[in-house]
Amino acid sequence: MRWRAFPDRITSFHNHSYTIAQVNKMKLHARVVLVAAWVVALPAALLAQETSSGKERPLAFRTAIELALKNSATTGLSQADLQRARSVVRQTKDVFLPQMVLGSGLGASYGFPLSLEGAAPSIFNVNFQGALFNMAQRNYIKAAKSDVQVTAAQNADRRNDVIMETAMDYVQLDLLDSSLTIQKEQQQSAQKFQDIVAQRIQAGLDSDVEGTRAKLAGARTRLDIAQTQAAADQLRLRLSQLTGLPVTAIQTSTETIPEMPPVAQDQDLPGEALKNSPVVKVADAAAQAKAFRAQAERKQLYPAIDFVGQYAVLARFNNYDEFFRKFQRHNVTAGIAIRFPFLNPVQRAAADAAQADAAKSRKEAQTVKEQVSTETLKLQRSVEQLAAAREVAQLEHQLAQSDIESTHAKIESGAASIKDEENARVAEHERYTAYLNSSFELDRAQIQLMRQIGQLEAWALGPPKR
Numbered sequence: 458m459r460w461r462a463f464p465d466r467i468t469s470f471h472n473h474s475y476t477i478a479q480v481n482k483m484k485l486h487a488r489v490v491l492v493a494a495w496v497v498a499l500p501a502a503l504l505a506q507e508t509s510s511g512k513e514r515p516l517a518f519r520t521a522i523e524l525a526l527k528n529s530a531t532t533g534l535s536q537a538d539l540q541r542a543r544s545v546v547r548q549t550k551d552v553f554l555p556q557m558v559l560g561s562g563l564g565a566s567y568g569f570p571l572s573l574e575g576a577a578p579s580i581f582n583v584n585f586q587g588a589l590f591n592m593a594q595r596n597y598i599k600a601a602k603s604d605v606q607v608t609a610a611q612n613a614d615r616r617n618d619v620i621m622e623t624a625m626d627y628v629q630l631d632l633l634d635s636s637l638t639i640q641k642e643q644q645q646s647a648q649k650f651q652d653i654v655a656q657r658i659q660a661g662l663d664s665d666v667e668g669t670r671a672k673l674a675g676a677r678t679r680l681d682i683a684q685t686q687a688a689a690d691q692l693r694l695r696l697s698q699l700t701g702l703p704v705t706a707i708q709t710s711t712e713t714i715p716e717m718p719p720v721a722q723d724q725d726l727p728g729e730a731l732k733n734s735p736v737v738k739v740a741d742a743a744a745q746a747k748a749f750r751a752q753a754e755r756k757q758l759y760p761a762i763d764f765v766g767q768y769a770v771l772a773r774f775n776n777y778d779e780f781f782r783k784f785q786r787h788n789v790t791a792g793i794a795i796r797f798p799f800l801n802p803v804q805r806a807a808a809d810a811a812q813a814d815a816a817k818s819r820k821e822a823q824t825v826k827e828q829v830s831t832e833t834l835k836l837q838r839s840v841e842q843l844a845a846a847r848e849v850a851q852l853e854h855q856l857a858q859s860d861i862e863s864t865h866a867k868i869e870s871g872a873a874s875i876k877d878e879e880n881a882r883v884a885e886h887e888r889y890t891a892y893l894n895s896s897f898e899l900d901r902a903q904i905q906l907m908r909q910i911g912q913l914e915a916w917a918l919g920p921p922k923r
Contacts, residue, residue: 515710516702518627522917524700525623526616535612542608546601552594555587555764566775579769589793590762596753603746610738617735617908620917623699628900630692631709632893633685640682643886647675650879674879681886715919717903718912720840726910727830727837733911734829740822747818751811758798758805766791829909836906843899850892857885 526532561581562573570578588594654671657663693707700707720726731737767790771777778784798804864881867873907913 515708515713516696516700516706517710517713518624518715519713519918521627521696521700522620522623524702525619528699528701529619531615531619535608535615538608539605539612542601542605546598546605549594549598549601552591553588555585557583557585559583562769564775568776569780570775570777576767577769577771578775580772582767582769584767586763586765586794588761589764590760592759593753593756593761596749596756600746600749600753603742603749606742607739607746610735610742614735614739617913619699620913621904621908623696624904624913624917625901626692626696626699627709628714628904629897630689630696630707631711631714632897633689633692634709635711636685636890636893637682637689639889640678640685640886643882644675644678644682646882647671647678650882651675671879674883677883678886681890715916717900718907718916720837720903720906722837722841724837726906727833730829730833730909730911731826734909735911737822737826737829740825744815744818744822747811747815751808751815754804754808754811757808758801760798761796763794763796764792765794833906833909836902836909840899840902840906843895843902847892847895847899850888850895854885854888854892857881857888861885 559582562576562579564573564578566578572578576582576584651668651671651674654663654668658665658668693704696702696707697704769788771784771786771788773784861878861881864873864878868878904913907916
């Protein structure tokens with residue numbers, strides 16, 4: 458009986474083993490599915506992590522400039538203006554190409570076939586005309602090309618406007634962020650100082666007046682922080698509008714700001730500005746365009762030759778066969794039209810007015826050159842003065858920091874009071890604020906100078922600090 462029962466147990470064991478194998482297989486499939494799902498979800502998770510970390514990354518200076526140029530509305534306006542100026546050039550050139558007009562002059566005739574709009578009545582007609590020799594039109598073409606140069610220089614000036622505004626806002630925001638960091642440290646020091654004074658008042662060592670002074674120092678620090686934060690928020694919002702990025706993504710990076718190029722006081726920067734300034738180029742090109750137009754108005758009194766022709770299909774119901782010896786349905790006339798202006802006082806007056814306008818434009822261009830030279834020299838000299846002022850502010854700040862350390866040492870030895878340390882800290886804060894202001898004034902003058910001499914874009918899109 459035992460041996461008979463054993464095969465049944467074996468069969469039951471095999472069935473049980475088969476069930477466990479199925480379970481293990483199902484678990485294996487589940488693990489494979491989980492691993493596949495994890496592999497599929499991993500790139501999305503990494504992308505989300507990179508995106509979230511990208512939001513925390515600071516905005517590089519060059520990236521801000523590029524985004525501002527791309528996002529600026531003046532870019533689209535500049536392209537439209539340039540396209541329009543180039544279209545005007547093609548329009549003035551196309552006068553020398555034949556212009557063909559197809560039409561019909563259908564009409565019934567009673568008696569002699571009179572003309573309809575200057576042409577004989579016809580079933581179908583073709584008129585074509587093109588300039589062969591026109592000295593005035595050639596000057597109009599030159600004037601249109603000068604207008605293209607004017608538009609291109611204006612677009613460059615607009616581009617410099619965007620670059621300068623973005624660069625100044627970025628540099629100032631970077632300075633304000635640095636200032637906020639120092640001011641928050643000063644706020645912590647002011648709070649510690651206020652606690653110390655409160656303890657001394659409780660111990661009877663200081664009067665309540667000293668406590669009020671300590672509170673005043675803390676209140677001044679909070680006021681400075683609020684003012685700095687407000688200015689930084691405004692600049693951050695403006696940079697957000699310029700770049701098209703959210704406000705939270707506007708975080709500056711000092712390392713990405715390019716080094717300011719050195720300014721040599723013996724260098725002829727006014728002469729360089731006259732060569733590279735877009736404002737000067739606009740004035741010169743505008744004066745040249747008006748000069749070409751004045752020449753064109755004067756040359757309207759010169760002879761001109763046009764190539765003209767006409768083809769017409771005539772009909773008998775216009776009575777051609779009654780008044781002419783022979784009727785011909787298809788007719789062609791081609792030749793040249795020569796004009797010799799002999800007496801045209803109106804055109805002479807227009808030429809004189811255009812000549813006066815051109816003379817005025819030349820004077821305006823000269824005035825613009827003088828202004829650019831004067832402003833460039835003024836900026837060149839102010840850079841030297843502001844650099845010296847920044848150096849003075851930096852040294853004064855270093856001395857103020859040394860005064861705090863020496864005052865602290867005197868307090869430990871009993872030769873000074875906490876009030877002296879408070880005064881030293883206030884002086885150090887004022888010196889640091891003056892240093893930041895002088896640094897920004899110097900940077901602003903250098904940026905304006907680079908714009909005058911045509912080096913702003915090369916600097917802004919150049920390599921960062923090393």
